[in-house]
Amino acid sequence: MKPLYFLAFIPVVAFLVGVPLTNRIEPYVLGLPFSMFWIVLWVILSSLTLLILYKFDQHEEEVSE
Numbered sequence: 001m002k003p004l005y006f007l008a009f010i011p012v013v014a015f016l017v018g019v020p021l022t023n024r025i026e027p028y029v030l031g032l033p034f035s036m037f038w039i040v041l042w043v044i045l046s047s048l049t050l051l052i053l054y055k056f057d058q059h060e061e062e063v064s065e
Contacts, residue, residue, distance in 0.1 A: 002057075005053065007053060008049060008050070014045075019039065022035050
C-alpha cells in the first residue's frame with residue numbers, strides 16, 4: 001500500500017473523533033451550528049482529499065506505461 005493512501009484516513013478520523021468532540025450548538029458558523037458546520041466541512045475536505053489521491057495515483061499510472 002502506498003503511503004499516499006494514508007491520506008484517505010484523515011477524513012475518517014475527523015468524522016469519528018471530531019464529531020463527538022465538537023458536539024455543540026454554539027457558536028454558529030456561516031449560520032450553521034458548529035457540529036453541522038464540522039460535518040459539512042469534512043464532507044467537502046473528503047472530496048478534495050479523494051481528488052488529490054486520484055490525481056497523484058493517475059499520474060503514476062501514466063508514467064509507468
